[in-house]
Amino acid sequence: MTSNRTTHNARLGRWGEEVARRHLLRAGMTLLDQNWRGPSGEVDLVLRDGAEVVVCEVKTRTSSLRGTPHEAVDETKAARLRLLAAEWVQAHPEAGADPGAVRVDLVAVLRPRGAAPRLEHVRGIC
Secondary structure: OOOHHHHHHHHHHHHHHHHHHHHHHHOOOEEEEEEEEEOOEEEEEEEEEOOEEEEEEEEEEOOOOOOOOHHHOOHHHHHHHHHHHHHHHHHOHHHOOOHHHOEEEEEEEEOOOOOOOEEEEEOOOO
């Protein structure tokens, strides 16, 4: 059985991904894929930024009490994101991307209760 907390976190995550997606599209990127599952896990967003393919991790929080969204991407998570980027490129040769040239970004979304959400796009986190 799914707990209320799990359901809340899943809804919050989906909301954050949508906020991030809209922000990146307004910034001129093109969406190539969303919630792509590969052998090593899931990629939130895959976009094209000019000539670059960007694998984007979205982290959404309601507060920083348990750490910031940035802190959620540790070395283990960064290594998995690099691996997923290579897997995505291999699975999508039509994208014409070099696996070593894919950029990994983070969009950190903070949605505190009673305040406007804040979003930060960090390019090239790993």
